[in-house]
Amino acid sequence: NAGVTQTPKFRVLKTGQSMTLLCAQDMNHEYMYWYRQDPGMGLRLIHYSVGEGTTAKGEVPDGYNVSRLKKQNFLLGLESAAPSQTSVYFCASSYLASKPTLRDEQYFGPGTRLTVT
Amino acid sequence: EDQVTQSPEALRLQEGESSSLNCSYTVSGLRGLFWYRQDPGKGPEFLFTLYSAGEEKEKERLKATLTKKESFLHITAPKPEDSATYLCAAYYGQNFVFGPGTRLSVLP
Numbered sequence: 155n156a157g158v159t160q161t162p163k164f165r166v167l168k169t170g171q172s173m174t175l176l177c178a179q180d181m182n183h184e185y186m187y188w189y190r191q192d193p194g195m196g197l198r199l200i201h202y203s204v205g206e207g208t209t210a211k212g213e214v215p216d217g218y219n220v221s222r223l224k225k226q227n228f229l230l231g232l233e234s235a236a237p238s239q240t241s242v243y244f245c246a247s248s249y250l251a252s253k254p255t256l257r258d259e260q261y262f263g264p265g266t267r268l269t270v271t
Numbered sequence: 272e273d274q275v276t277q278s279p280e281a282l283r284l285q286e287g288e289s290s291s292l293n294c295s296y297t298v299s300g301l302r303g304l305f306w307y308r309q310d311p312g313k314g315p316e317f318l319f320t321l322y323s324a325g326e327e328k329e330k331e332r333l334k335a336t337l338t339k340k341e342s343f344l345h346i347t348a349p350k351p352e353d354s355a356t357y358l359c360a361a362y363y364g365q366n367f368v369f370g371p372g373t374r375l376s377v378l379p
Contacts, residue, residue: 196358196370198369210365212366259317260367264313
């Protein structure tokens with residue numbers, strides 16, 4: 155099992171350019187998440203999905219769009235990149251089951267380091 | 272406001288010097304409190320989930336505990352390979368809120 159994979163690993167964009175980050179998981183997880191991690195601020199949730207075809211906004215959704223056309227994939231899009239979007243982006247997935255079957259820990263990918271100049 | 276804080280921001284220990292990391296949370300309806308380890312340049316790696324005040328979980332040199340307002344990650348006789356950033360996260364509703372992390376360095 156590869157777990158959670160992310161592509162690309164690194165990317166440099168110019169202000170105004172667009173790009174899509176791809177996340178794939180092979181654990182048959184229902185839930186998938188996109189976070190950004192900035193120094194001193196911890197991980198902040200951008201968008202998440204509770205199943206194929208569904209998406210929802212997290213804490214910092216502005217400037218990003220997502221799609222979950224297949225259960226195993228979760229795409230994060232930047233339509234017009236801004237320097238404030240320079241960050242490390244992490245994708246995660248989980249089962250999220252209710253008690254007492256407690257299996258809702260998140261599994262993270264290796265991250266994508268994005269620089270917007 | 273719902274938030275998760277961690278202290279200290281950074282901690283340097285000598286090998287074998289035990290200590291504790293703190294995670295304080297103010298959220299409504301906590302469903303779970305998670306601990307993760309993150310090595311430089313990598314994604315967070317799951318360590319523990321705690322669901323009820325009074326619950327404790329152990330893994331090798333690590334033990335996590337939970338009260339109604341905070342969680343502690345106790346590190347007993349740490350080794351240099353325990354050096355990493357330790358993150359906690361509160362799960363409530365459909366939300367995961369992460370703390371900023373504690374950067375732990377264990378010196379040989």
